[in-house]
Amino acid sequence: MSNLGKILINKKSCKSIWFMRQAGRYLPEFRKIRSLNKDFIKLCLNSELSSEITLQPIKRFNLDSAIIFSDILMVPYALGQNITFVKDQGPKLNKFNFEIFLDNNEKTFTKKLNPVYKAIELTRKKLDKKKSLISFIGAPWTLIIYMLNLKESKKNFNKAKFSNNKHDLDKILNTLVKYLSIHIDNQISSGADVVQIFDSWAGLIPEKNIKEFCYIPNAKIVEFCKEKKIPNICFPKGIKEKFKEFNRIVKPDGINIDIEINPSWAKKNLNDVVIQGGMDPMALLKTEKQMLEIATKYTETFHDIPYVFNLGHGLLPETDPDKVHSLINFYRNY
Ligand code: CP3
Numbered sequence: 001m002s003n004l005g006k007i008l009i010n011k012k013s014c015k016s017i018w019f020m021r022q023a024g025r026y027l028p029e030f031r032k033i034r035s036l037n038k039d040f041i042k043l044c045l046n047s048e049l050s051s052e053i054t055l056q057p058i059k060r061f062n063l064d065s066a067i068i069f070s071d072i073l074m075v076p077y078a079l080g081q082n083i084t085f086v087k088d089q090g091p092k093l094n095k096f097n098f099e100i101f102l103d104n105n106e107k108t109f110t111k112k113l114n115p116v117y118k119a120i121e122l123t124r125k126k127l128d129k130k131k132s133l134i135s136f137i138g139a140p141w142t143l144i145i146y147m148l149n150l151k152e153s154k155k156n157f158n159k160a161k162f163s164n165n166k167h168d169l170d171k172i173l174n175t176l177v178k179y180l181s182i183h184i185d186n187q188i189s190s191g192a193d194v195v196q197i198f199d200s201w202a203g204l205i206p207e208k209n210i211k212e213f214c215y216i217p218n219a220k221i222v223e224f225c226k227e228k229k230i231p232n233i234c235f236p237k238g239i240k241e242k243f244k245e246f247n248r249i250v251k252p253d254g255i256n257i258d259i260e261i262n263p264s265w266a267k268k269n270l271n272d273v274v275i276q277g278g279m280d281p282m283a284l285l286k287t288e289k290q291m292l293e294i295a296t297k298y299t300e301t302f303h304d305i306p307y308v309f310n311l312g313h314g315l316l317p318e319t320d321p322d323k324v325h326s327l328i329n330f331y332r333n334y
Pocket of ligand 1: 019020021022023024025034067068069070071072073085090091198314
């Protein structure tokens with residue numbers, strides 16, 4: 001079993017470090033490939049390049065885990081919704097069509113994502129056995145935000161559109177749970193050994209709907225992972241003190257805290273789970289001394305319980321790779 005798998009399953013204290021968005025725009029070797037591959041979805045479907053990009057941060061920093069280079073939006077793509085990435089505007093999805101969505105089946109879905117599975121196979125062959133190969137999905141709510149184009153800004157979403165869709169939403173949620181479980185299963189059979197579930201927009205859910213749109217769908221997916229003995233990490237970003245209730249109801253193996261969560265609060269309130277991450281990615285834009293002071297808050301707080309070093313969100317494109325290096329060295333020497 002990989003080092004990360006062992007920590008998650010045996011809840012054993014052991015050092016482990018990786019970063020969300022570790023393969024990405026802050027790396028010159030990624031930007032080089034990206035500049036030659038303008039279509040982001042096509043790049044994700046190029047198994048050789050996807051594997052090469054996945055291994056870039058491992059070669060550079062010898063991190064403990066690799067996360068497969070892909071995107072949470074590959075699932076809506078495989079379910080028939082075309083996607084384009086507009087520079088500086090993020091992803092744009094074609095108008096959602098309910099009939100097309102319901103007309104999918106496991107075989108065509110898996111076939112469309114075959115290049116992702118092949119990339120995982122290629123990567124596993126090249127990766128040290130002790131290192132984990134992390135697969136991931138977007139949680140249903142976060143995918144719905146993009147699929148129905150519900151987001152108006154960082155803090156708001158279109159509530160009217162959301163309420164008018166009430167009936168369809170249940171069906172969409174359950175169908176997504178089904179295909180996301182298939183996607184997890186396929187990624188694991190191809191050689192991944194851990195799954196991270198990104199609920200990046202959980203913080204937008206109105207209080208009264210959080211159970212229905214966040215806890216229940218995440219719990220169903222975690223339950224599926226547990227039946228299949230797949231080590232899992234949830235990331236319900238932005239739900240503040242509700243991290244506690246989330247953890248109690250969903251019961252994942254690991255939970256990634258975000259930048260709003262105080263590490264001491266997390267240690268006290270998140271029980272029977274391996275805590276991961278938390279540090280603000282902006283810390284890597286400060287001086288090295290300031291960055292390491294912030295990192296110390298996490299290493300000190302969690303030194304006596306199982307903890308996976310990571311951030312409270314992805315590495316920012318403007319991050320200097322040398323800072324990433326010093327943060328890793330600091331952690332390894334701690
Ligand atoms: O972490 C990794 O290194 C693995 C690869 C990975 C990507 N996206 C590659 C990517 C992972 C795990 C994701 C997850 C993802 N994708 C999430 C959840 C995590 C989070 O950031 O909240 C979300 C919401 C998406 C959707 C998405 N993909 C957006 C909004 C964007 C554009 C803006 C942005 O954040 O970069 C992407 C594009 C994307 N996905 C890039 C990469 C490396 C940048 C592509 C580029 O422009 O070169």
